[in-house]
Amino acid sequence: MNKSELVVSRPSAYYFEDFLGNPLAYSNLFVLTHLGQLKQMEALIKSKNIKDNCLVVLYTFKNLIVPQIVHDQYSNFFDSVVFLEIPFGVNKLDFAKLRLVEQDYKSLISSISPENLYLNSFEGHYAILISIAKSRSIKSILVEEGTATYKLNLSKMTQDNEEDLNLKFLRSKFIETVGQTQLFKKLVKTYKYNKDLFRQSKRFITEVSKDERVQKKLIKTVGNEHLKASLQPYKDFDQAYASFPGLIKSGFGIEDVDYFLVHEVVNEKAVEGAEAVIKKYNITSRDMLFVSQRYHLDPVLYVKSVAAILNSMARSDQTIFIKLHPKESENTYNLFKRVEELSGGRFVLIEDTQFLIESVIKVSKIRCLVGIASTTLIYAPLISPATKSISIAYQLIELIQSKKNNHKGIKTIQEHIEILKIFNSTEFLEVVQLPS
Incomplete structure (x- = not known):
């Protein structure tokens, strides 16, 4: 990626790699991806008078507009702002990408050494970050972000509806790929090189390996505790701020929930x-x-x-x-x-x-x-x-x-x-x- 497309020009703003070269410790670490979350966090900081803050903005090379907007609008509530690039498509289960993210998150936590981690999200790679923070006795704090925060209150969302990784799945993928080749259809008895068969065989291997069920099985089998955390919504927060505290308590099981409604903070x-x-x-x-x-x-x-x-x-x-x-x-x-x-x-x-x-x-x-x-x-x-x-x-x-x-x-x-x-x-x- 050409990083010049994301213009990090304000005095307290850094690319992640540059920040690691001269890290600074902060009491509070806020991690987010877009402007709506920024406004939510800034309102919380103003309301609760939170000091000594570092903001980390996650982004992918596919979308540089959103982090640029955050860069241009963040306030002096943050002493430093770090822009951390994560792999595109990391919201889907992908062992290799999540392992890369895990290494960056470990470096992030080690460099800042926060006492508190503030997040709006609790699934996928965010769960990995929380798991790392938990392993180092860092307090994890959930900040409500609209109705998506409450989806765990739906009973079906708390169930693991994992589909079986079986022969039926493999057969289906095989028919969609290799089974479409003329060589396979005609069952030609020859070992002559066939480009279409090679291409579809490669596609078969790729689609099977990238399928989320395969990736989930891979993470379960060889992933460490942090990677395994990505398989389920993370619920074990130490504290939360929400406009419906009772629902947060029942959905997550968090006991320490403070009432907070961003729209009540005077702007x-x-x-x-x-x-x-x-x-x-x-x-x-x-x-x-x-x-x-x-x-x-x-x-x-x-x-x-x-x-x-x-x-x-x-x-x-x-x-x-x-x-x-x-x-x-x-x-x-x-x-x-x-x-x-x-x-x-x-x-x-x-x-x-x-x-x-x-x-x-x-x-x-x-x-x-x-x-x-x-x-x-x-x-x-x-x-x-x-x-x-x-x-x-x-x-x-x-x-x-x-x-x-x-x-x-x-x-x-x-x-x-x-x-x-x-x-x-x-x-x-x-x-x-x-x-x-």
Whole structure:
């Protein structure tokens, strides 16, 4: 990788290799990957007045934009910031890649010698890092990051659904690769070199060796205690900060859990941004706000269905504001824009992107927040007790399920619904027959 593409230019920022050449010890080590986690950690540091901090930003050569954004926006809450490159694809079980990560994590822990390790994540290579820290009596602290933190509260997530690594698996891979060659199909009785057979045989070996079941078996068989930790979500944290302490205690078994909600920490810049948006669009407390999400759905049917549902829900004195996902497709944007143009002011598309929707909810105290399975639905009533959260997930599924290319997106929505139902903060809209 050409590291010049990631510009590390601030006085306290280092590449990992450079930092190891002149390491510095810190009491607190924060490890994260993106801007949302950075803001979460900075809010925690401000709220709890945590001092003597080092931040480590993990990144891959495939995505240098995200670490660059973190580099450009981290605050003076951190005395040093280290950028550590990890192998691309390390989120999947891969013995060789995880072993490389393990060596870097050991070097990281040895160089900084922290007393406390703060993390938002607890699976895969993060579990390896926690295991190393645990072996050196370093306190591990989990900091909530949205609804993903609570997925262990789903009973099916705590079960090991490992598929058997058996002859059926090998036979299937063989048929997909070597079995596709003409030489194999015709059972030609010859030892003549065949390029296609060689290529497919090589593919067979590669696909079998890279399959996660094989990698899992390899880690179980020859991996050390730290590598084996990657096989399960890591639950044995010493402490946690979360907005739903009871759920963390039941999901992880952590006894020492302190209440923490990032949106309660005053952020003057975020409040100013929210006030500007509220003034620009004339958002009032009586209105309705819909937070869109990206799913694998037909955009025309999605937008048409959402508009119909919202129109049936809203009272005559309410304006329906639409907040799109930051990475929404241009097609979806254009469709919602068309809805706005035809609505006579009933629908308003919020086109500003550089603001936090939670801050808008907090400042405006908007009466009704509507979504599918957005994390915002869970936090809105905590941020603004006057705000009611409503999910239209079931009604939306009812309207779009007839189209086959929506089935993948529907499956994802259903999975997200199960997480949403863990909390008692969201009301689910009853499925009714809408006027055509």
